[in-house]
Amino acid sequence: MSSCENCVIRHMALFADLQHDDFELIHKPITEVTKLTGETLYNEGEEGEYLYTVRSGVIKLTQYLPDGSQRIVRLLRQGDVAGLETLVNPAYEHFATVIREAELCQIPREVVEKLNKETPRLHSQLLSRWHSAVKRADAWLTELSTGSSKSRVARLVIGLSDKEDQTCHLFSREDLGAILGVTTETTSRIIAEFKRDGALKDQGKNHFWADIDLLEIIANQN
Amino acid sequence: MSSCENCVIRHMALFADLQHDDFELIHKPITEVTKLTGETLYNEGEEGEYLYTVRSGVIKLTQYLPDGSQRIVRLLRQGDVAGLETLVNPAYEHFATVIREAELCQIPREVVEKLNKETPRLHSQLLSRWHSAVKRADAWLTELSTGSSKSRVARLVIGLSDKEDQTCHLFSREDLGAILGVTTETTSRIIAEFKRDGALKDQGKNHFWADIDLLEIIANQN
């Protein structure tokens, strides 16, 4: 139960700043769950029973418009938390779906609420989580929803790339489209074009080598 | 200095939950400033000396891309706070510009930092501010950056409308375009079309009567 204290990703987790005694306050089980691509964490409007920290994999948060069109508003990766909004208001505000096989810590909302009440050491983590959510939302808007489709796809690929070894795992064209607010066909065409131009080289299973410099040029023109 | 305690918009202000003694902690002057349309509160990257609560008027927060294109990422109105990010990191993260004459309370960052350290009653306000910033960022993306230009303009007009008396103050076509990620010409054409179709009726100076029901229909089709 208090294995959180020894968590390998604790330095980037919600509980990073907690001290030994704080973990005594946890009186409900925190369980580790694995979910496969396509599985759901929770749906918009449901009462939030759990928060989730992402240990590995990728989660998408989506919202729908009345006409049924959907938009992915954020991606969560290692160290990120899903369901924070339930600390302010019990209902989840997004559909949370796994888009790359994920290991998660499922934390009862009550645990976080209790810690938040009783130890000040959670406050700054919570504030900085919210802050980073806003920052990313703003960047999402300016970088991924502004300019031509081609620029936006290029920016998204850069954002999904590992700059060290110049590789990049992409998601389905449909998800990429929902991130950018364009159709799957447009996304597919542009990625195919990047492959023809040598900006991306296929390494199988949506895994690519990426010419970041070239993509940067594409991202900033047109 | 402690006139904050009697502020007429205190119920919606950052200091809503503070108690009498808390106001004793304020040892730097909070000043009320008025700014005209076009004036700037702060620029991205500057060290944040002040936070601002909006008493009246409208502030836009913008970000720029390397190629110079700009995007308005949020609007702040009565009760909203500009510059919250400086509590996490000293640099402002946007350009904050007045787009409708505004009265603001200019609060030294140190004041908020001190209150945040010394009284728990500010925490929940801060969390709920961040929460609402994220919620609005998400809605901005799904409602104002998804679908056809026409739908998006319609949604924006609805969002800017006073539902009581069916009126609406718009901003310059350029600002509306920067909110939606479309050109000023496109925005102008669509608003002109709304006027021809009777969805909007001009009442002078960017002030309109709005047929909300009709706009809702337009927002959800096409």
Next chain:
DNA sequence: CGAGGGATTGACAGTAATCAAGGGATGTGG
């Protein structure tokens, strides 16, 4: 009255959506 800035409109080019069809990989059942 003229200057200037924003709003509107037109013509046209370029981009992206739509509708439709084919290709390629994976997995299942015969």
Next chain:
DNA sequence: CCACATCCCTTGATTACTGTCAATCCCTCG
């Protein structure tokens, strides 16, 4: 093991929308 179905990606043809460039209009201000 192969045939077939399925799912996703890709591509083509066409249409519709939006951006671009340019001109005009309107209002306010000096």
